[in-house]
Amino acid sequence: MTLSPPPVRGQLRGTSRGRLADPFFKALMTTSGVLVLALLAFMIIRTTADSWPIFAKEGLGFFTGTEWRAGQTRDLPEIHGTYGAWPFMYGTLVTAAIALAIALPVAVAVAVYITQLSPRRLRGPLSYAVETLAAVPSIVYGLWGLLFFLPVVMRPLMELLNRWFGAFFLFEGPVFGLSYFAAGVVLAIMILPIMTAIIREVFAAAPGAELQAAYGLGATQWEVIRKVLLPRSYSGIVGGAMLGLGRAIGETVAVAMLVGGSQRMGYSLFFAGDTMAAHIFNTFQDALPETVLGLMAIGVALFVFTFIVNVLARLLVWRAGRNLGDAAV
Amino acid sequence: MSTPTLTAASPPDPAAPTGRRSLRQIDPRTKRRAATSAAMKGLLTAVMAAACVPLLLILYVVAERGWHVINLHFFTQDTLPFRLEGGGFRQGFVGSFLIMALAIPMAVGFGIAAAVYLVEYGKGKKLAVLVRFVTDVMTGVPSIFVGLFVYAVLVIGTVRIGFGTLPAAVAIAIVMLPIVVRSSEEMLKLVPDHLRSASLGLGARRWQTTTKVVLPAAAPGLATGSMLAIARGAGETAPLILTGLGSFTMTVYLVGERQASLPQLIHQNAVQPFPPGIDRAWGGALCLVLITLLFTVVARTISARFSARREGM
Numbered sequence: 001m002t003l004s005p006p007p008v009r010g011q012l013r014g015t016s017r018g019r020l021a022d023p024f025f026k027a028l029m030t031t032s033g034v035l036v037l038a039l040l041a042f043m044i045i046r047t048t049a050d051s052w053p054i055f056a057k058e059g060l061g062f063f064t065g066t067e068w069r070a071g072q073t074r075d076l077p078e079i080h081g082t083y084g085a086w087p088f089m090y091g092t093l094v095t096a097a098i099a100l101a102i103a104l105p106v107a108v109a110v111a112v113y114i115t116q117l118s119p120r121r122l123r124g125p126l127s128y129a130v131e132t133l134a135a136v137p138s139i140v141y142g143l144w145g146l147l148f149f150l151p152v153v154m155r156p157l158m159e160l161l162n163r164w165f166g167a168f169f170l171f172e173g174p175v176f177g178l179s180y181f182a183a184g185v186v187l188a189i190m191i192l193p194i195m196t197a198i199i200r201e202v203f204a205a206a207p208g209a210e211l212q213a214a215y216g217l218g219a220t221q222w223e224v225i226r227k228v229l230l231p232r233s234y235s236g237i238v239g240g241a242m243l244g245l246g247r248a249i250g251e252t253v254a255v256a257m258l259v260g261g262s263q264r265m266g267y268s269l270f271f272a273g274d275t276m277a278a279h280i281f282n283t284f285q286d287a288l289p290e291t292v293l294g295l296m297a298i299g300v301a302l303f304v305f306t307f308i309v310n311v312l313a314r315l316l317v318w319r320a321g322r323n324l325g326d327a328a329v
Numbered sequence: 330m331s332t333p334t335l336t337a338a339s340p341p342d343p344a345a346p347t348g349r350r351s352l353r354q355i356d357p358r359t360k361r362r363a364a365t366s367a368a369m370k371g372l373l374t375a376v377m378a379a380a381c382v383p384l385l386l387i388l389y390v391v392a393e394r395g396w397h398v399i400n401l402h403f404f405t406q407d408t409l410p411f412r413l414e415g416g417g418f419r420q421g422f423v424g425s426f427l428i429m430a431l432a433i434p435m436a437v438g439f440g441i442a443a444a445v446y447l448v449e450y451g452k453g454k455k456l457a458v459l460v461r462f463v464t465d466v467m468t469g470v471p472s473i474f475v476g477l478f479v480y481a482v483l484v485i486g487t488v489r490i491g492f493g494t495l496p497a498a499v500a501i502a503i504v505m506l507p508i509v510v511r512s513s514e515e516m517l518k519l520v521p522d523h524l525r526s527a528s529l530g531l532g533a534r535r536w537q538t539t540t541k542v543v544l545p546a547a548a549p550g551l552a553t554g555s556m557l558a559i560a561r562g563a564g565e566t567a568p569l570i571l572t573g574l575g576s577f578t579m580t581v582y583l584v585g586e587r588q589a590s591l592p593q594l595i596h597q598n599a600v601q602p603f604p605p606g607i608d609r610a611w612g613g614a615l616c617l618v619l620i621t622l623l624f625t626v627v628a629r630t631i632s633a634r635f636s637a638r639r640e641g642m
Contacts, residue, residue: 019534021534021536022534022535022536024536025535025536025539025540026450026535026536028442029442029443029445029446029449029450030446030450030451032439032442032443032445032446033442033443033446033447033451033456033457033460034456034460035439035443036443036460036463036464036467036506036507036510037459037460037463039503039506040463040466040467040470043470043474043475043478046478046481046482046486047474047477047478047481050481050486105376106376106379106380109372109373109376109377109380110376110377110380112373113373113374113376113377114377117370117373117374128629128633131625131629132622132625132626132629133384135557135560135561135564135621135622135624135625136387136388136564136618136621136622137563137564137565137566137592137617137618137621138564138566139564139566139592139595139596139614139617140387140391140564140595140614140617140618141387142596142599143391143595143596143599143610143611143614144386144387144390144391144614146599146600147599147607147611148386148390148394149383149386189383189384189387192380192384193384196380220362220363220365220366221366221370222365222366222369222370223362223366225369226369243469246469247469249471250469250470250471250472250473250474251471252471252472252473252566252567253566253567253592253596257596257599257600277471277473277567280473280477281473281567281570284570284571285570285574292480292485295477296477296481299471299473299474299477302471302473302474303470303471303474306469306470306471306474307466307469307470309469310465310466310469310470311466313469314462314465314466
């Protein structure tokens with residue numbers, strides 16, 4: 001390498017091309033950032049505008065009506081069908097509630113175990129395994145749930161519950177197999193890794209000095225967990241739970257394979273039903289133009305639903321005081 | 330809990346010789362507290378173990394039912410009718426490959442640019458806070474809704490290019506985008522500021538500093554973030570039904586012809602009643618799990634090493 005003569009100032013500042021490129025580069029990067037905003041706005045505006053005839057015809061009845069009879073008309077925007085999405089909303093709420101009720105305590109327990117109880121050497125590998133499992137695609141959960149878990153584990157369990165508690169309306173028979181209950185339990189298994197990953201991050205952000213202080217006062221390990229760690233992490237746990245809930249509400253394929261796809265809503269957990277996402281997924285391929293509009297209206301409602309849940313969850317997790325980065329994937 | 334407060338003084342022990350309790354003194358309450366603690370620890374460990382069972386069971390069942398289906402024909406033949414033995418998922422592998430080959434540049438290029446904005450130009454600005462928040466929220470948007478949106482815009486809407494590879498790729502890119510932005514942002518933040526100062530001090534312009542110093546320094550991290558997004562995108566099924574629709578034969582056209590994909594073929598073969606088709610679905614699921622886990626494991630491994638090195642600096 002040869003030494004070059006000492007540069008004059010003009011060379012040091014680069015060519016004029018280099019100088020002109022600066023504002024251009026900045027504008028390009030800023031545009032990319034703003035386009036993310038614009039994309040989300042465009043998504044919601046476009047789908048709402050397309051499905052507006054459905055909302056206009058049904059009004060609030062879209063959310064409270066129990067009859068969904070898609071029209072056959074091909075000369076849009078004339079709408080002939082009846083669109084009441086309550087059965088699908090009910091299915092979404094019930095399956096997500098079952099999933100959350102099962103997954104939240106387990107996720108908290110696993111996160112406590114990983115951050116507080118496990119031997120130090122196991123801590124890294126355990127977190128690693130949990131985060132890796134979060135990447136298993138939902139179609140695999142659906143396949144496994146439909147062809148293995150449902151016939152081998154769920155059906156006997158459901159029959160047992162039905163025999164013991166059949167008088168209670170939630171466990172009424174007959175037991176078909178495909179049901180809200182089956183979808184909810186598989187959904188719980190699906191959201192467990194992601195919820196564990198988030199709640200583990202929240203626990204890792206809890207102030208270590210306070211835990212040490214509690215130990216110094218003579219608290220047992222369980223007392224430290226129960227009286228210091230959990231209260232300090234409360235808002236983060238709620239946020240993590242809501243992120244899991246958002247996942248459960250929007251989850252499509254696995255639920256579509258397990259929930260039964262019945263439009264007749266029943267209040268028993270063992271009846272087959274449908275959720276918003278699953279109904280879109282299952283009916284789309286055979287849909288006429290008018291039906292597609294109806295499905296898009298369900299999609300908009302689903303989006304608003306998850307949007308609210310996610311915004312609240314993010315605010316809570318942010319307040320927990322740690323940037324979650326890609327752990328929230 | 331039986332003990333209301335930790336600091337409540339226990340009644341003075343008359344037998345204590347010095348008038349002060351020894352720290353080693355054990356009264357029944359201490360024993361009970363220790364027992365509660367041990368019991369709860371046991372319970373937490375049991376829950377942890379129980380949680381592992383279904384997750385390991387998934388991997389085991391998929392491997393056990395899938396491995397004997399996979400042979401050379403599985404990768405070189407199109408899907409036969411459900412009733413017939415043999416045949417493979419060639420069109421699914423090709424379709425998924427094409428979709429990902431189009432989606433990755435879109436999501437990664439756009440996502441890293443947005444992350445550069447957040448870290449290099451947007452620091453402290455309200456707009457950047459909003460962009461970051463919206464990106465976070467976008468990770469939670471149901472993928473079926475993304476599918477509906479792309480269907481409304483590209484398949485039937487303004488652009489009207491019909492079902493095919495390109496709309497499917499756009500949908501997958503939208504699903505991947507927020508993941509790329511957030512993980513890239515974290516990685517760019519890890520680049521120490523003195524590298525930027527040194528580059529600027531040598532007279533490099535801001536864009537030169539970003540493209541020649543900051544981005545190369547963060548390259549391994551950017552790659553891992555992108556790989557996590559790829560793992561997520563490769564497993565998506567719902568938006569593909571609405572944008573690619575599926576196909577029985579292999580197609581390499583970008584637009585105008587329906588395109589198959591691996592997850593969509595697994596779904597199609599899983600929900601019908603004939604054993605040969607179901608076997609193929611298990612085989613496809615095994616391939617899909619291996620692909621996504623491979624990407625995730627490689628990404629997490631690089632990421633762990635990368636951040637360890639950064640912290641050591």
